[in-house]
Amino acid sequence: MQTLTVDLGDRSYPIYIGPGLLRNKELYSPHVKGRQVLIVTNETVAPIYLDDVKSALTDYQVDTVILPDGEKYKDLDTLNMIFDELLDRRHNRTTTLVALGGGVIGDMTGFAAATYQRGVNFIQVPTTLLSQVDSSVGGKTAVNHPLGKNMIGAFHQPQAVIADTDTLETLPLREMAAGMAEVIKYGLISDSEFYLWLQDNVAGLMSGDDESLAEAIYRSCENKADVVAQDEREGGIRATLNLGHTFGHAIEAHQGYGKWLHGEAVGAGMMMAADLSKRLGYLTEKDEHDLLRLLQAAHLPVKGPKDMSCDDYISRMAVDKKVLDGALRLVLLKGIGQAYITSDVPRDLLEETLMAYGAAR
Amino acid sequence: MQTLTVDLGDRSYPIYIGPGLLRNKELYSPHVKGRQVLIVTNETVAPIYLDDVKSALTDYQVDTVILPDGEKYKDLDTLNMIFDELLDRRHNRTTTLVALGGGVIGDMTGFAAATYQRGVNFIQVPTTLLSQVDSSVGGKTAVNHPLGKNMIGAFHQPQAVIADTDTLETLPLREMAAGMAEVIKYGLISDSEFYLWLQDNVAGLMSGDDESLAEAIYRSCENKADVVAQDEREGGIRATLNLGHTFGHAIEAHQGYGKWLHGEAVGAGMMMAADLSKRLGYLTEKDEHDLLRLLQAAHLPVKGPKDMSCDDYISRMAVDKKVLDGALRLVLLKGIGQAYITSDVPRDLLEETLMAYGAAR
Known part of the structure; x- marks a missing residue:
């Protein structure tokens, strides 16, 4: 495993890179400050990796939102599914969101974390090469508006990024x-x-x-x-x-x-x-x-x-x-x-x- | 006129307090960095003060959104009316939002400013005593969710607050x-x-x-x-x-x-x-x-x-x-x-x- 620290003062965070990481409990625990975790993922990724991530988070109250897959769902309505679950399951300000998926999941989960109760923690678990090299650094989060991409968003840094290279084995060649x-x-x-x-x-x-x-x-x-x-x-x-x-x-x-x-x-x-x-x-x-x-x-x-x-x-x-x-x-x-x-x-x-x-x- | 500076380092801003301020051009111009302004107000306030504020902003492209009045409209759907107008009128990252109204307008406009293109400037023109003494300081912005008030929001400081005491003359006693x-x-x-x-x-x-x-x-x-x-x-x-x-x-x-x-x-x-x-x-x-x-x-x-x-x-x-x-x-x-x-x-x-x-x- 390689570890890279993104240096942003008090918003600095580590990126863990290597095979087999997403089921490694010890990579999550230092970055979960409360007792609640919400995993946000999509219909394509959930059947492959959701259980692995859950198995690394057995010490917490873990809830899950499975969003439809695709850029066309990267909007305020779908974002609201995350807020619905957070409130329905009474997540408080110490909750941690886990973004399990590609760039769309990372952007939406990050924006939900930026705005739920005016900001809570989140961990990125990117499962595509693009999201591992691009959206895991920079703190840009957003959803689309019918009149423009990424027009509604915020800057919000994750607590950690867990880039598991094994996930690339299931990635289609075009991606x-x-x-x-x-x-x-x-x-x-x-x-x-x-x-x-x-x-x-x-x-x-x-x-x-x-x-x-x-x-x-x-x-x-x-x-x-x-x-x-x-x-x-x-x-x-x-x-x-x-x-x-x-x-x-x-x-x-x-x-x-x-x-x-x-x-x-x-x-x-x-x-x-x-x-x-x-x-x-x-x-x-x-x-x-x-x-x-x-x-x-x-x-x-x-x-x-x-x-x-x-x-x-x-x-x-x-x-x-x-x-x-x-x-x-x-x-x-x-x-x-x-x-x-x-x-x-x-x-x-x-x-x-x-x-x-x-x-x- | 009294001026109070809220001291928050590079996010510091002035609060102007006194009668007749909302039509004073010189209070706005130092705080508008681009050429575009969007005034956000509601159906109750617009007929009384919108023209006054517009008359102070004749040097800019000024667009307006008039939201329905009331806490029950402080939600993601109504917020989207602000984004619709911003995008429809092609406001760019240098735009300035002006919140003309009470706490609901201030909270929603502030949140729209916090998240439009990941953050643009805004000026508060609070027209109720509550919003003049409360929401004009602190940078809290938010909308409600059916399961909780102010559950979706951000911290975002205004460029300036213009608290015109004349507006209190039209305020109902209960407020x-x-x-x-x-x-x-x-x-x-x-x-x-x-x-x-x-x-x-x-x-x-x-x-x-x-x-x-x-x-x-x-x-x-x-x-x-x-x-x-x-x-x-x-x-x-x-x-x-x-x-x-x-x-x-x-x-x-x-x-x-x-x-x-x-x-x-x-x-x-x-x-x-x-x-x-x-x-x-x-x-x-x-x-x-x-x-x-x-x-x-x-x-x-x-x-x-x-x-x-x-x-x-x-x-x-x-x-x-x-x-x-x-x-x-x-x-x-x-x-x-x-x-x-x-x-x-x-x-x-x-x-x-x-x-x-x-x-x-």
Whole structure:
């Protein structure tokens, strides 16, 4: 087992990474302060892992909420199912919520913990690669609104994250690839050494090698934690974590959310960001080619959907949440491992990139 | 105009107190950082004050949400009307919400501000005495759940509070009295000098004297701010602000919320807390009598409803939110201006108090 501490002063917490962790009693007990626990999970995850987690929590009053599975249930109504159970079972302010599942479960459980009686503790037990490397660090919690994703939420840090690599054995390949997009992203934005390591180890990761996975998760969380520690509330540098995301959101929004996985859209989006960085003179042809091969080895798309035009991209990108007072801001690369933020992107170069990797004419 | 600064480090903010403030442009502009403002108010307040507030905000994109009036609408569904408007009108992260109304509007607008895009700014414009002295300090925001009041919420501090004493001219007498309950409470728990001042000035306050009202609001907010600055997240001393509230909640819960106003229930509850403190040897007969007269002069009830038995009180008090791990904790007085918290209350004395001021046999 590896342990990484996310350093946020009095809100610091450990991430435990390795196989067989989710049934390890001793990882939970230091982080449960009261006598009550509510496990929040979904219909897909519950049959596989719920009993294991319960068996690690026999010392407490344990209640369970099983939510329907899917991004479309990440809303205020479904959130209310968590509050119903907490109140029905008389959970008090010392209760601890346990989020058992992927990013949707983590985001919703975290938001419920942020707002139940104005804030209670929670533990993340992420069961997808994406949630292990992404949502377990950063304290972002949220639900969606019909007019926008993650529009209602809070910053709320967990007491601990238990990232059990065994859970990835049951993960569908497409979701594994989607998680890899974020892993690769950390290399690109801030860790060229890790990026080289990924090129050497991508095959092992995709075939589920435990040790490689633990290493990739550790390095990803470490990179993200570094950025978050510098900028917990997303005023500046944290925005570099959105590499590929502005392009990616345009794809997701155009296709209708759920058709492409978020990580798949980010994969194609990173390719566009890299290509645009090359056109601006910051990356080499070889850099671009290496990324293409890495994304392909991770089973990720490298181009956007065939039916999207330049205008489709540009109009979608302009209403992205990251747009501040009207100016399109993009995260690009000055080199592998060196992300930067710019609102000064020549329209013709952007269109060339979209023509090369995204858009039909 | 008086200005009080609530000192909370980088979350410090001013409270402006005096007549004619809500149409004063210069009180808003330093606290609006972006170009968008959403005014949240209700059907009762809008016809009287909405245009005045709008006239002070002509430099911005101003949108408005008018919610139905009443505690029963303080729920997630009504909250969503605020999010609908924010998203429909494309408010971004730099938007500022303005809460124009009483405690319900303040709590809901504050919670919407705490959670819209994970937190935006807001300004309180409280239009009742209760909200001017109570909810404008402390950063507590919330909505109700069918199984409990204020069960879903967050701590979120406003950028500024604009307490216009003119708004009290249109306030019904019962609501004025309910606000006075909290004013008297501040004297009782931490400010014996203010308590004496209240005894001398209660008549002027109840007849709407501007200068006395501004003074009472200032001293109340100052006292509350002192407590909150010591204990922003309610771990310890902040609980003294609940003097009379555990008894009061029992009354409200038994009667059905809305029949007695919260302040009325707190009035009778403070009388019970004082009586119990006397039985414990901490207050004199004269202290008790003085409080009785002060509450009566403020048009507040001094006894609970006739149909409540001792058991009705005790069973309701045991499920109050402030109960920690099963022990009933009460805020009592060691003297006028000296509140303390105890979980060591002899059952027979509690019953004697309930017999004297609350309960039918």
